[in-house]
Amino acid sequence: MDEFTAVPVREMNLLWRNRRTADAHRTGEGKQTSKARPIVIAVKGRGVSGEDWVLAIEFLYANRKLAYARPVDPSNPDGPSPLIPAEARQIRVVHIPPFSGLETEEPFRDPGMRDRLIGQGRPGEIVRNLLWDLWRQADEKPWMALVKDIEDLFGYTLLPPIYSATRQAYIVCEYRPRTKGDAPAPKLDIASAGSGFHQVLLLLAFFYVQPATILLLDEPDAHLHFILQREVFGRLRAVASQRRCQLIVATHAEALLDDTEPTGILSFFKKPHRLQTRRQVQDLRSALHRLSSTDLLRADHVGGALSGRRFRRPTTARGPVCSDIPQCAFSSSLTSLRWVGPVNWGKPSDIFRR
Structure with a gap:
């Protein structure tokens, strides 16, 4: 585990979600067995010649101090380990x-x-x-x-x-x-x-x-x-x-x-996505300035609305107009925000557009 210098963990299973390194299931004969739950990290890149390449590494839990790692083919994870792309060998992180x-x-x-x-x-x-x-x-x-x-x-x-x-x-x-x-x-x-x-x-x-x-x-x-x-x-x-x-x-x-530049910014709200326009950058900047981490977590995991003083909510035949955080617009007159609990409008992580 000493080689995992950038991940300070006491035991290897702390790298797995809820520390579950294997799944239990029953065979056709009714016997209970377990199957390993690997962690697969895939890195995509583009070489100097313009060709795209992919390097995927599979991590399997062995014991509290050891995990096995090997290259895998994302399209055939149970197959033999592929060769590491030449372009990936030249990268130093x-x-x-x-x-x-x-x-x-x-x-x-x-x-x-x-x-x-x-x-x-x-x-x-x-x-x-x-x-x-x-x-x-x-x-x-x-x-x-x-x-x-x-x-x-x-x-x-x-x-x-x-x-x-x-x-x-x-x-x-x-x-x-x-x-x-x-x-x-x-x-x-x-x-x-x-x-x-x-x-x-x-x-x-x-x-x-x-x-x-x-x-x-x-x-x-x-x-x-x-x-x-x-x-x-x-x-x-x-x-x-x-x-x-x-x-x-x-x-x-x-x-x-x-x-x-907008295309150089990757937002991790909901699913990682690259921004495209300067307006999206301005909206994301406004969100970072006005919303706390608690507000974002509640909107994403519980489902709810953020309301504020002098907050105008337009409606349509389908209900309030919604958008996700990186693309939502915030009124310049908004002076305070408060959590008003779960609602049933739109998707759980939607937040009202002004």
């Missing part, structure tokens, strides 16, 4: 979990321990290790690019990290803040800076240290100011374009929605 706090003293850690900390949701405990790796690279361009990014975004001068296995047990990473006048700025440990700086430093360090064809960012905007969100992701997009790297970002940040 790097996952960056949400930021966690920095340690005051960070020792040097080998790659295995770093992967484990990432899987445990503790990437903040390897920031100095990432900076040390970047500084030691033969090509100094990535380090100089990081220094320039930090200077442009925060006005800080990032100093080369210091570490010696024989003389000190911890990696020292410092910066100089911007000061007025000619007096030299003091050296400060990176732990002295704010959480926004830590978040950006982690993002950029991962980005420059671990070259990837696909970079997965999980809530990277959690500690960033609204204006800084635009600047950071604009920079990430530029560097990703130069490196031909695809960014996949899980976020609730409205600034990212505004700066992204």
Whole structure:
């Protein structure tokens, strides 16, 4: 289970819904037996030549510490394992979990321990290790690019990290803040800076240290100011374009929605679907701004309506006009929302259009 670094689970069966790894059923002779319930994850892609490819992996539960994985043909899951597509072999995926706090003293850690900390949701405990790796690279361009990014975004001068296995047990990473006048700025440990700086430093360090064809960012905007969100992701997009790297970002940040083409936004309300128009982006942005997660869960799972002050509901011969969340329009005069319980209009997850 140690190889599942991005899924911090105590036992393997926690990956299965309701921890059910097998289904019980009776044979024709009346004997009770069980059949494994596999998890199948399929990834679709398009190669540089324009040809589409599919890679599906089947996971079978073995015991609390072990699960078997093998490639499968989605059209024939019980058949022999197919070959992995050549295009899929060339993909390198790097996952960056949400930021966690920095340690005051960070020792040097080998790659295995770093992967484990990432899987445990503790990437903040390897920031100095990432900076040390970047500084030691033969090509100094990535380090100089990081220094320039930090200077442009925060006005800080990032100093080369210091570490010696024989003389000190911890990696020292410092910066100089911007000061007025000619007096030299003091050296400060990176732990002295704010959480926004830590978040950006982690993002950029991962980005420059671990070259990837696909970079997965999980809530990277959690500690960033609204204006800084635009600047950071604009920079990430530029560097990703130069490196031909695809960014996949899980976020609730409205600034990212505004700066992204509609076809680059995937909404996960009800069934995952790609947006098509700027109006849909505006409606989704409004939904994120006005509705709480509780409102959305109740509408999706219980069936009901959200009503608000000065909320006008048009009717037709078939009843109220409804739409799903990513496409619903919200009145600019709507000042409050309240849950009014289950209704029988439309589908359970429908919400009134104004």
